[in-house]
Amino acid sequence: MPIVPLGESGRWTNYHGTGVCEDATRFALRSGDAARGRDEIAIAAATVRAWLGEALAKGKRVRPLGAGWSPSNVNICSDAWLLHTRRFNRCFRIAASDVLPGVDAAGLMLVEAGTLVDEVSDKLEAEGRSLWTSGAGNGQTFAGAAATGTHGSMVARGGIQDHIRALQLVTPAGVHWVEPAAGVMSDAFIAATGSTVLRDDDVFAAVQLPVGALGIVTALVVDSVPKFLVRPIQNLRKVDCAALDWLAVGDFRRFSAAYALDRDPDFVQMIVNPYKPFKRPAMLRFLYAEPWRANYDQATPGEMGAGYDALSLLGRLLDDYPWARGALLQFAMKMGYAAGPDVDDPPVHGTWGEGLDTHRPLADLFNASVTIDRSDLAHVFELICGVYTRHGGSTAVTVRFMERAQGLLAPARFTHNAVIDFDGPRSPRTAEAYARVVELLDRAGVDFTRHWAKSCHLDGARVAADYGEDLQRWRAARNRLIPDPTHRAIFGSPVLDGLGLTG
Ligand SMILES: Cc1cc2nc3c(=O)[nH]c(=O)nc-3n(C[C@H](O)[C@H](O)[C@H](O)COP(=O)(O)OP(=O)(O)OC[C@H]3O[C@@H](n4cnc5c(N)ncnc54)[C@H](O)[C@@H]3O)c2cc1C
Incomplete structure (x- = not known):
């Protein structure tokens, strides 16, 4: 049976x-x-x-x-x-x-x-x-x-x-x-x-x-x-504020040349501390696809930089010591981040599957996100960092990029998307910081959607407004x-x- x-x-x-x-x-x-x-x-x-x-x-x-x-x-x-x-x-x-x-x-x-x-x-x-x-x-x-x-x-x-x-x-x-x-x-x-x-x-x-x-x-x-190989570069770099404009227009090559390799990257991810994001190093991850070859030096997922779980475990600390959140968050990011392989380290390679890990359950994790039109990135990033600086909250802010996804209810509904994730300890303060972010984006007239799986506090009215005609077609x-x-x-x-x- x-x-x-x-x-x-x-x-x-x-x-x-x-x-x-x-x-x-x-x-x-x-x-x-x-x-x-x-x-x-x-x-x-x-x-x-x-x-x-x-x-x-x-x-x-x-x-x-x-x-x-x-x-x-x-x-x-x-x-x-x-x-x-x-x-x-x-x-x-x-x-x-x-x-x-x-x-x-x-x-x-x-x-x-x-x-x-x-x-x-x-x-x-x-x-x-x-x-x-x-x-x-x-x-x-x-x-x-x-x-x-x-x-x-x-x-x-x-x-x-x-x-x-x-x-x-x-x-x-x-x-x-x-x-x-x-x-x-x-x-x-x-x-x-x-x-x-x-x-x-x-x-x-x-x-x-x-x-x-x-x-x-x-x-x-x-x-x-x-099947293809990917070469990861994972490093901690202070990112210049102007680099957000390169990302907003999809000039990933320029971003990569400035902080990793002078090649077109296939994957670009930036994790930042929203407290003084341009003064403290961000955690950057790049993947460069290469044609498959059998004789590559196979790396473990850890060596390839998969996973950053310690970030959320240390998040508890951030919640307990809110006065030190900027420095603690930076410490947590650094401790939890598998820095390297960097540009000058011997290159490692793996397949797409080898570069991923199955997470352990994350202790008291809060995670939420907004998906925006990539061209709004610099403006939205500034608004988000302003909320954290003024009101607190203990989440790292991750920026990822993707093209429009299939499915009538795909949150990635802009031609080019930037997805901004908020990961940190589960607490009223963290949830409140996210609520303030979305409220501010609404007030500023920014178009955005939210992830179906994350703690994004969606409701029916919001879904109807976000998906409009596509929701009617879905129904x-x-x-x-x-x-x-x-x-x-x-x-x-x-x-x-x-x-x-x-x-
Ligand atoms: C640690 C962590 C990391 C994450 N990383 C990412 C990330 O990098 N990017 C990202 O976009 N998301 C991420 N997520 C979100 C995650 O990918 C989604 O929660 C995903 O839906 C989980 O898949 P699941 O198999 O656990 O589905 P479940 O949570 O079990 O189910 C999700 C929904 O699908 C339905 N469902 C499941 N199976 C079926 C079926 N066979 N038929 C019909 N309906 C079904 C369920 O009823 C439910 O409505 C992350 C979440 C966590 C907790």
Whole structure:
């Protein structure tokens, strides 16, 4: 049986301890041992559909869970049936005969929804392929990461959901195979997955980033690029205020030449102390893509500079000694940051997957973000630093860059985006500092969106204002996919209802 009950009803707490499901009845979706992926997901999807039918009959809401990482509590619903998908994690090759004529099957892989981003990377890299972007960590499930628009700082790429070419999604009324109108997989393949095909551009763009409100994703067809190496440079540098203007216009080469290598970088990230940001060194990370070669000196994720967890652990200190926050934050950043390899160190290389780490749970972490039009960077940065200087708050400010991402509800909705993250100890003071930032951006008339997974205090009115016409299209697509309101309601939760995504 692909679905097994997990113990007695009780409490379930999400990974970072930001939310609790009370009276949760827990189930796990597990992989089988079928030789062909299409057979395996056909069995699983039929079982999920029957399980949904049972939940509906008992008047229970359901909540699919990935790795449970989202601090925004989009993964929380009390008095509900929870479906853990983490052990539904096999990946399968796709053959040329499985796709429609004209579709290149070379980079495609069939991925069960609970597969970790890390596992997808491993499987692809074993086949000489690679993801082209992901978040800073890789411990999320692929479906969970896509559901909230997870992204990193690959400057010419969008979000992780951009890898999705087709997906299987289960609702009480059916097992759907959703892909763009042009089609991807052959009718025979889709029939073998036990799904009904739905080729529709808007429905596809809705389910690429469903925020957990559009049914249970059981499988995805994930695209990839040929495997490549990255050379990291990670250093602490005082950044000149004028450099923000270079970043705002996308002159990443100039920024890289000033602080790392005189080459076009593929990834640029800057972590700054918002107290005197140009007087204290910022933590910079650059990645330079290079063609794959087998004879590289393989580095560990640590040697490649992955992870900066100590930052949030030391964050507690910052909260206890607010009078010293500027200096303490700088100390915490320095201690927690794996400085190097720098420009003059011997170069190290790794694949995309090797440069990432699965996070440990972060002690009492607060994390929130705003995504802005990149051209507003210098102005917004000044506003943000002003808030911290005047009112306090203990978060490091991280600036990352990405292009417009796919999905009707993608927060990265500007042509060129700067994403500004606020990471620090979870405390009223930190939350208040973030609230002041967004209030000030509103007052200053700056357009911005917020991350679905982070503690960004979104509400329905805000979502409607941020996404406008695209939200209407998302809702219309949802209603085509799940016409019966009672079926839509079982995918609701206090958080998702509040965002206006259910009902
Ligand atoms: C330490 C840390 C680091 C992070 N780094 C980044 C980063 O670098 N960039 C970034 O953009 N974000 C980042 N995030 C946010 C993170 O990527 C998201 O929270 C992501 O959604 C987590 O994936 P998950 O598998 O844990 O999903 P969950 O939190 O379990 O679920 C997220 C949503 O997806 C739904 N869902 C999950 N699986 C399914 C399914 N099979 N079918 C339908 N719905 C499903 C859930 O119900 C929920 O609504 C970070 C978060 C943390 C805590």
